[in-house]
Amino acid sequence: MIKRAAAILVSTLAILAVTPTVLAQTPPGDPPFRLPFAENPGPSTWYIVQHYGSTRTAYVRRTVWYGSGQGLHFGVDFSARCGTEVVAIGDGSILKVDAPEHGAGPHNLLILHDNGFVSLYGHLRDRPRFAPFTRVEQGQVIGVTGDPDLTCSSRPHLHLEIRDRSLFYAYNPVDFIDADWDSLALFGPSSGFQRDLSDPGRWQTLHDQPAVQFGAPLLNDFRTPWPPDRSGW
């Protein structure tokens, strides 16, 4: 218990020690990170099931699942069978293990990368066996996928977020992960982005999605949404 409390204290101090200035929304240069799986996508491995941003799924659940993240989907969801190995998207140090304040249970893991950004791996099946400040390398297995409904038959997937060091902001992983996102989308989500008919072209592509500030007001509580906030549309 004492060791755990000490680890939390050290971790918290590390976060508080950083400059409160919000980092740029996108890193300079090429995307620094890789995809979180070693295998290629496909019907027997993994595929994207929800993009980052103003998705239709997020809109429907904007006040419930995603209320703390301004109603948007503040990560990317990768559908994968329970037990699929997840790899670190970049070099870094373990920042937190099982941090319930960040959601995405039953288990999660946060890595502070050398460029100052943080990756969060959510809905892991098992508690990752890392202590805070352990170094990990890009491509190293850091956990296995699980199911937020705890059944492994409902919706097993990995929820991956990119945050700034303060953990108050989440960014679009498309800008940070070196991947062929347009090809990945070919076997991807069945629904697209939610529209606000008062500005129908806003937030309609993979790249045109806003950053999320946790705890701030909803960005997608549209007065004229399309599709409507009812099922079947």
Place this chain on the structure above:
Amino acid sequence: MRLTAVVLTGLVLAACAVPPPPPTVAEAPSLEPPTAEPTAQPAAVDPTTPPLLPTPTPFAPVLSQLTESGCCTEPIWSPDGQQVRFIDQPADEPVGIYGIDIDTRNLELVSQQVGVLSPDGRILAYLNEDDETTLRDLETDEEWLVPSDGRGVLFSPDMQRIAWSISTISGGFDERQTIVLASDLRGEAAQEIIRVTGGGLLGWLDGSRMLIYGQEPGEAERSLFVYHIEGDERTNLVTGQRIRAVSIAPGGEWVFYAIALNPDGDTSQEGFWVSSTTGGPQYRLDIVGSAQWRDEHRLLVIPLELDAPSHRLWQFNAATGQSSILTDGIDTPFRVMANNWRVAPTGDRIVFLNAADEALWLLELGPIGLEEDAQ
């Protein structure tokens, strides 16, 4: 909105359609073709299937830009294939569903009320201010309410019926219950059709047959099945597998589906399938990607080929088991953004959101069947 009416040719057009650098032979995606092997039941693909080489066709696919960059996403086609439609708000114009003529590039407002158009384009379904599902005849402006309690409806292809679903919203997704209901087009004679768990209505095959996924009370596993609403009968297509990406061919004789990530870890059936809905053959396709129907039995697929410089189009004819490569990624380079593409009802072209410039482009494929005749 200022719409660009530009028809380019040859390499100039190709250079506009894909991001630099231009593709080279060395960078080209593999020309090893996907294959399809007919089977009586879902089964493993015969690995000895002879490879298919790209076949020169009498028609060279042609790319042309349809709209300006950033104009619009999620295009759909008018029933006659003459217009590409999308939700937009051109400058000084109201928000609505707009259509651009593929020949003249003229833009017109199809409906200021945003909603879902029926297969024949005549009826618009939308949610009114009182959260009631409303149907409007766009030719007569007559409107009427249907009893779906604000839910969206699916029109039968013969325009005689509509259907909708009521689902529970708690519990695991594989445990949620769905009631499928249907009525006539006026919303009258509404009746419960079927109850399933872990799935729901996927679409109409024709005026009397539905495609449904899930398990009925008393069943141990989910199935993809055809439900005959007049005879209260069902025909199973596949049982005990996790289904996604279902697509129904025009006419309802064929369906496409993917089996993916079975929870029990059984990968033997996972992949892409084409199945007859009338007791005919089932085919396993040795390919993964995005699939849409070109006509009653021809399926188009953009294969998922990571980091290839161009997407390409592949075709499978379920009536003959014949497959063809329609574009090879070198002579006709294009890249679809975020799976935004639609096949024209005429089957002779597709519209897609170009990843390079975020404009809508057309890819003309030529007359249906020409590539098969050339093989």
